[in-house]
Amino acid sequence: MERDLERLEALAEPTRRRLYAYVAGRVDAVGRDEAAEGLGLPRHAVKFHLDRLVESGLLVAEYRRLSGRTGPGAGRPAKLYRRAPGEVSLSVPPRRYAVVAEVLAEAVERAAAGGEELPVAVRRAARSAGGRLSGDGPHGVLEALTALGYEPRAGTARVELANCPYQALAARHTDLVCGLNEALVEGLLPALEPAGATAELDPAPGRCCVVVTLPA
Numbered sequence: 001m002e003r004d005l006e007r008l009e010a011l012a013e014p015t016r017r018r019l020y021a022y023v024a025g026r027v028d029a030v031g032r033d034e035a036a037e038g039l040g041l042p043r044h045a046v047k048f049h050l051d052r053l054v055e056s057g058l059l060v061a062e063y064r065r066l067s068g069r070t071g072p073g074a075g076r077p078a079k080l081y082r083r084a085p086g087e088v089s090l091s092v093p094p095r096r097y098a099v100v101a102e103v104l105a106e107a108v109e110r111a112a113a114g115g116e117e118l119p120v121a122v123r124r125a126a127r128s129a130g131g132r133l134s135g136d137g138p139h140g141v142l143e144a145l146t147a148l149g150y151e152p153r154a155g156t157a158r159v160e161l162a163n164c165p166y167q168a169l170a171a172r173h174t175d176l177v178c179g180l181n182e183a184l185v186e187g188l189l190p191a192l193e194p195a196g197a198t199a200e201l202d203p204a205p206g207r208c209c210v211v212v213t214l215p216a
Helices: 002-010 014-022 032-039 044-053 097-115 118-133 141-147 167-172 174-191
Strands: 057-065 077-084 152-154 158-161 200-202 211-213
Touching: 014 032, 014 044, 014 077, 014 118, 032 044, 032 077, 032 200, 044 057, 044 077, 044 152, 044 158, 097 167, 097 174, 118 174, 141 158, 158 174, 167 174, 174 200
Parallel strands: none
Antiparallel strands: 057 077, 152 158, 158 211, 200 211
């Protein structure tokens, strides 16, 4: 969230936002002179804002001789800009719909390839995703659940999850998404500390349907 906020803050400035849209809309990388001319802006302002967009990770820079010539006398390579790969999204509270999309895509492939019933394939794919999301090496249960947007509220031995990262889907496809949620958290827990934590369904208004029980 911190990184995404920094990127969105970079786009809050109107000139910077215009420059980003201009570069993103071009097929090839854009130079400072072209951007300045295309938007009717001073070159020094264009340079500042383009480099700020690179620093924020929204654009990437490359160097190339625009004349196509090489060797002595060809001139210095120009600094060009293009849109960075990937995407930026931010929601409050956190949502993680890309995780659900990946789980469901893997489940469909499993069901098609192995003849599994789709609900079984969904749970297996969700457990696998949870294992991947646990990361390398032991991390705390609360830390991992927070990173995934669950907003854990820890009691003595029971952790309730104040936020469902897949709320819009859960409202329309409750049984499917709640089962997916449970399996994903189940897959997440074995690699985390403290060892022996478990997940189970315990739906209640105002929170995620899954609760985590910590070992005594």
